[in-house]
Amino acid sequence: MTDFDLLVIGAGSGGVRAARVAAAHGAKVAVAEEFRVGGTCVIRGCVPKKLLVYGAHFAEDIDDAAMFGWDLPSKRFDWPVLRDNVLAEVGRLEDAYADMLTNHQVEIIPERATLAGPNAVTLASGKTVTAGKILIATGARPLMPEIPGIEHAISSNEVFNLEKLPKRIVIAGGGYIANEFAGIFHQFGCRVTLVNRTETMLRSYDQQLVDRLLQISMSKGIHFEFNSTFTSIEKRDDGSLKLTMDGCDDMEANAVLFAVGRQPNVEGLGCEAAGVAIGDKGEIKVDADNRTSVPSIFAVGDVTDRVQLTPVAIREGQAFADAFFGNTPTRVEYGCIPSAVFSHPPLAGVGMTEGVARNTLGSVKVFTSDFRAMKNVLAGRNERSLYKLVLDGETDQVVGVHMIGPDAPEILQAAAIAVKAKLKKSDFDAVVALHPTMAEELVLMR
Incomplete structure (x- = not known):
């Protein structure tokens, strides 16, 4: 006899879904959480970050409004108002998850x-x-490099609680978190420099779209330093930071944000003593059914370092609960996962990039639409969108859809269904365009 049928360690997205579904199947379930219910996504990740993205978009919208007849003489941004409203919403969501x-x-x-x-x-x-079964869903945390003065830097965890906006911020990283916060802080009026240790950004996204984002970001005034790393961070008496660099000139800043990766939360968890195998990157090793090396212990989400995305953790938690408490064997398919970067403008993609398709399939067809959104034309904004279909050259099956432009992530979700369903280009062509929209470009490429 055990106290519970299932005990979940960690109340993030994956753990909460697994607990709720297992309980709905009739299991006696408990969740142990040392911090706050909701995990990274709700408390210090995608939810508050997306709210900052919404807030940042108003900067350009206010500028554009004049061309649409609106007279907005005062353009003043109050960071504490947005910060406190976002934190209040996070608190509401935490209560909702607990309820x-x-x-x-x-x-x-x-x-x-x-x-x-x-x-x-x-x-x-x-x-x-x-408990009869234990599920580890402890997630991951920002990786902070071991350099002198790193205690003066912040991660994505602390960025939502800044007392005031930094006049100059340097962001380390080339992934989606770094590029998203670069866009956010730039729109809030900060001077932003993004430092990447290599010359490659957003390596899992289509290179043509990444190049377009880099071009637009630079034209807006975001500065980039590639093939550069930090040697030390020194805090001066006036509170500013001196950054000693390798690969570029030394810099001064008011804040330094590191977004160079995330590491699984396994320290002090007792994995070694319990016999749970850990991988080379510190991740908990699991099989296709989320089972660890110990038959009664399972793991889902970022702590397994398979795909560090909230919807994937939720799917893994659902699959685990259905398989072991709902008598419905279920496994997650990882081959067609849509993802997005909420940059300015946002980009999104699903399926194979052009590069991957050429290396995998050999014969590939590519269709693109390079255009200015109607709103940008009237506003006098030269920013161009780019949509891309990648086809299997032998079958004309659409194996990838990639786009950068306003509302690209919202549009991509429906396009991801088409890729998952293995539709062909002729299926796209047969759909009547919804005019005037940006999304109609997906069915007008010839």
């Missing part, structure tokens, strides 16, 4: 839990709790 678990009869244990064996955990209070 959802409670309404499904899931017990929330507000303590840190560490593995004490194949069917037991030890809580911070010293109490031992047992």
Whole structure:
């Protein structure tokens, strides 16, 4: 006999979904969470970041409004107002997640839990709790490099609580988090420099779209330093930071944000003592059914370092609960996952990039539409959008859809269904265009 059928360590997106679904299947479930219910996405990730993205978009919208007849003489941004409203919304969502678990009869244990064996955990209070199955969903955290003065830098965790906006901010990284915050801070009026240790940004996205984002970002005034790294960070008496660099000139800034990757949260979890195997990158190793090297212990989400995306963690949590408590064997398919970068403008993609398709399929057809959105034309903004279809050259099946431009992520979700359904270019051509929209470009490429 055990205290619970399932005990979940971590109340992030994957853990909450697994707990709720398992409970709906009739299991007795508990979730141990040492911090706040909701995890990275809700508390310090995609939700508050997207709200900042919305806030940042108003900077250009206000500028464009004049060409549409609106007289807005005052353009003043108040960072504390947006910051506090975002944090309030995060608090509301945290309560909603907790209520959802409670309404499904899931017990929330507000303590840190560490593995004490194949069917037991030890809580911070010293109490031992047992369960038939244990699910690890502890997520990941920002990776901070070991350089002198790193304590003066911030990560994406702290960025939502800044007391005031920095006049000059340097962002380290070339991935989606770095590029998103570069766009956000630039729109808020900060001087932004993005430093990347290589010459490649957003390596999993189509290179033609990445080049377009770089071109637009530079034209807006975002500065880039490639093949450069940080040697040290020194805080001066006036609060400013001196950045000693390798590969580019030294810099001065008011804030430094590191977005150079994320590492799984496994330290102090008791994996080694419990016999749970850890991979080379510190990730928990699992099979296709989310099972670790210990048959009764499972893991989902970022802690497994398979695909570090919230919807993937949710799918993994759902699959685990359905398979082991719903008597419905389910596995997650990782081959057709849509993703987006909420930059300015945003870009999104699903399926094979042109480069991957050429290396994988050999025979490839590519259709593109390079255009200015109607709103940008009237506003006098020269920013151009780019949509791209990648086809299997032998079958004309659409194996990839990639786009950069206003609302690209919103449009891509429907396009991802077409790629998942293995539709052909002729299926796109047969659809009547919805005019006037940007999305109609997807069915007008010839």
